[in-house]
Amino acid sequence: MTKYLYLIFLFYFCLVSAAHARGVNNTTLDYFFQTVQSLQADFKQTIRNSRGKILEQSNGSLVISRPDKFILDYQAPIEQKYISNGKTIWIYDVELEQVSIKTLDESVGDSPALLLSSNINIYKHYQVDDVVLDKADGYQWVQLKAKAEEMTFERVLLAFKDNNLMQMKMYDSFGQFTELKFSNVQLNKHFSNKQFIFVPPDDVDVIGAANAR
Numbered sequence: 523m524t525k526y527l528y529l530i531f532l533f534y535f536c537l538v539s540a541a542h543a544r545g546v547n548n549t550t551l552d553y554f555f556q557t558v559q560s561l562q563a564d565f566k567q568t569i570r571n572s573r574g575k576i577l578e579q580s581n582g583s584l585v586i587s588r589p590d591k592f593i594l595d596y597q598a599p600i601e602q603k604y605i606s607n608g609k610t611i612w613i614y615d616v617e618l619e620q621v622s623i624k625t626l627d628e629s630v631g632d633s634p635a636l637l638l639s640s641n642i643n644i645y646k647h648y649q650v651d652d653v654v655l656d657k658a659d660g661y662q663w664v665q666l667k668a669k670a671e672e673m674t675f676e677r678v679l680l681a682f683k684d685n686n687l688m689q690m691k692m693y694d695s696f697g698q699f700t701e702l703k704f705s706n707v708q709l710n711k712h713f714s715n716k717q718f719i720f721v722p723p724d725d726v727d728v729i730g731a732a733n734a735r
Contacts, residue, residue: 550652550662550682557685560587560711563704572697591718605720612720621722623730655679661688
């Protein structure tokens with residue numbers, strides 16, 4: 523599950539932390555995070571090694587609502603769900619019939635989750651620039667380049683079109699490349715707090731904090 527957690531935290535960290543940006547002339551990224559309070563989308567995810575070989579493909583759906591709430595639902599090839607109510611994250615592996623419960627800042631080690639938990643400005647840890655990758659795709663690309671060597675992802679590319687987040691490309695320190703393509707993107711829908719609370723089924727093993735809330 524670890525690789526999925528890194529993707530969750532990086533994506534969520536980008537969504538939340540960028541909203542705290544002030545005084546930085548990056549209109550593409552700043553405008554998106556200043557105007558978008560929630561996001562719902564489907565996605566397809568592909569992970570490749572340093573030689574471009576596909577290691578894994580998956581798909582699912584994502585819901586994010588500021589502040590601090592998200593639902594990440596991997597539907598294939600393995601059904602896994604990640605739900606956060608802003609304080610607690612539930613990780614439900616349907617095949618293993620197991621639910622792990624953690625706080626957002628618990629046992630995440632050296633990952634963007636630590637940055638998320640303290641609401642540190644994204645510009646403090648990443649060099650953020652508008653870049654041009656392919657004029658033909660019609661996207662506005664933003665590059666996040668890690669300032670410190672110990673960051674999990676060395677480089678992240680975000681693609682926007684009509685203020686929608688369309689793609690993410692992430693390069694880690696091991697040479698792996700992860701790409702997410704989003705579709706059916708809907709912005710600023712209303713979500714109730716109850717949607718981000720998960721009650722484990724009776725027939726699953728529960729691991730973790732008994733005082734989750």
